[in-house]
Amino acid sequence: MITIALHEFxxxxxxxxxxxxxxxxxxxxxxxxxxxxIAIKLELPVRNIYKYKEGNSGYPLxxxxxxxxxxxxxxxxxxxxxxxxxxxxxxxLPMELRExxxxxxxxxxxxxxxxxxxxVHLTMNDKEVLHRFDALIRKVFGEVERKxxxxxxxMTFYYPKILGLLLNQTLRIPKSxxxxxDIEIPEDLYESMNQEMKRRFIMxxxxxxxxxxxxxxxxxGKKLDEPPRVLRQxxxxxxxxxxxxxxxxxxSVYRTSKYERRRWVLNIRNMDExxxxxxxxxxxxLSQLNIGPRVQEQKLA
Numbered sequence: 001m002i003t004i005a006l007h008e009f010x011x012x013x014x015x016x017x018x019x020x021x022x023x024x025x026x027x028x029x030x031x032x033x034x035x036x037x038i039a040i041k042l043e044l045p046v047r048n049i050y051k052y053k054e055g056n057s058g059y060p061l062x063x064x065x066x067x068x069x070x071x072x073x074x075x076x077x078x079x080x081x082x083x084x085x086x087x088x089x090x091x092x093l094p095m096e097l098r099e100x101x102x103x104x105x106x107x108x109x110x111x112x113x114x115x116x117x118x119x120v121h122l123t124m125n126d127k128e129v130l131h132r133f134d135a136l137i138r139k140v141f142g143e144v145e146r147k148x149x150x151x152x153x154x155m156t157f158y159y160p161k162i163l164g165l166l167l168n169q170t171l172r173i174p175k176s177x178x179x180x181x182d183i184e185i186p187e188d189l190y191e192s193m194n195q196e197m198k199r200r201f202i203m204x205x206x207x208x209x210x211x212x213x214x215x216x217x218x219x220x221g222k223k224l225d226e227p228p229r230v231l232r233q234x235x236x237x238x239x240x241x242x243x244x245x246x247x248x249x250x251x252s253v254y255r256t257s258k259y260e261r262r263r264w265v266l267n268i269r270n271m272d273e274x275x276x277x278x279x280x281x282x283x284x285x286l287s288q289l290n291i292g293p294r295v296q297e298q299k300l301a
Contacts, residue, residue: 001096001097001098001192001194002097002188002189002192003094003095003096003097004094004095004097004170004171005093005094006061006064006065006068006075006078006093006094007065008170009061009080009166009170010061010165010166010169010170011061011062012061012082012083012165013061013080013081013082013162013165013166014058014059014060014061014080014081014082014083015058015059015060015061015064015078015079015080016058016059016078016079016080016081016088017055017059017064017075017078017079018077018079019055021075021077021078022053022055024073025067025068025071025073025075026053028071028072028073029067029070029071032070032071035049035050035053038070041070042066042067042070044063044066048063052067058079058081075093076092076093077090077091077092077093078090078091078093079091080162080166081162082161082162082165085160085161085162087144087145087160087161087162088144088145088162089141089142089143089144089160089162089163089166090142090143090144091141091142092142095140095141097140097171097189097192098197099194099196099197099200100136100139100140100200101136101140101197102193102196102197102198102200102201102204103136103200103201103203103204104133104136104137104140104204105173105185105189105201105204106200106201106202106203106204106205106206106207106208107122107129107132107133107136107204107205107207107208108120108122108167108173109178109183109185109205109208109230110204110205110206110207110208110209111123111124111208111209112133112208113175113176113178114164114167114168114173114174114175114176115164115175115176116175116176117161117164118161118162118163118164118165118168118175119158119159119160119161119164120137120158120159120160120163120164120167121156121157121158121159122156122157123154123155123156124154124155124208125153125154125155126207127155128284129207129284130155130157133157134146134157137159137163141163141166144159144160144162144163145159145160146158146159147159171186171189172186173186179220179221179222179228179261180222182221182222182223182228182229183228183229183230184229184230184232184233185201185230185233190233193237195240195241198237198240198241199241199280199281201237202234202237202238202281203281203282203283205217205230205234206281206282206285206286207282207284207285210282210285210286212285212286212289213289214267214289215267215268215274215277215278215286215289215291216265216266216267216268217231217234217265217266218251218263218264218265219231219263219264219265219266220254220261220262220263220264221261221262221263221264222261223262224250224253224260224261224262227248227250227264227266228264231248231264231266232248234266235248235266238268238277241280243268243273243276243277244270244273245268245269245270245273246266246267246268246269247266247267247268247269248264248265248266248267249264249265249267250262250263250264250265251263251264251265271291274291275291278291
């Protein structure tokens with residue numbers, strides 16, 4: 001498990017404290033001196049100090065850290081936002097990245113992403129999955145505004161810049177094209193994953209990019225001669241569960257406006273391992289798949 005403390009948040013964020021918590025901070029600070037004395041000691045403008053005390057302005061992260069150290073106070077909740085975007089994320093501190101986070105990440109790496117404006121999104125034709133993604137965000141990160149875009153055959157849930165900034169600058173999750181960034185789980189996160197975190201990551205990823213008729217994952221890759229890094233990570237996760245017949249093979253080549261790219265297929269060759277995969281990882285997408293006797297194995301592979 002990895003935790004994210006307040007000091008690890010992006011330095012550009014602004015932090016808000018609810019009324020009682022803000023009052024507690026200033027009650028403790030004013031036991032140590034006057035507003036002017038605090039301002040001089042911490043090298044902060046007196047005018048700004050009054051704004052923070054009255055709750056009329058969010059705290060720049062570095063300023064709040066100075067004030068918390070001076071007050072010898074730790075906080076367990078706050079609201080965070082960017083300077084120019086009023087949409088806030090209500091967080092509990094420290095954030096704990098456990099099983100729910102791993103499942104969230106599986107959806108994000110599958111049919112979701114972080115766009116060039118830092119917005120976090122998931123696009124699906126399955127409303128149940130979309131609402132599951134939304135619930136995971138609220139459990140892991142906190143309360144945040146959501147926008148919905150209905151395109152008829154599919155729907156997008158979209159979240160504000162503050163969430164994308166947190167994921168990118170604190171956790172190093174790439175933004176924009178996942179193919180071009182050759183996305184993967186950052187090493188420290190990957191190394192911290194227990195078996196249940198791995199299981200839920202694969203389960204969520206499969207709901208997005210897995211095949212519903214065969215036990216396989218098809219993924220576009222940046223390189224023509226090397227599989228996407230996330231498929232290699234999934235292969236290693238599956239091996240940790242005892243799967244021994246995993247195969248990643250090249251598939252069709254396609255062209256973008258600038259480059260040639262290749263699709264890759266992660267497949268499990270053994271029939272018993274196909275059944276094991278279905279039991280372990282897929283509670284929805286493969287629910288209707290009837291894996292028959294061994295004589296069908298060649299047909300499914």
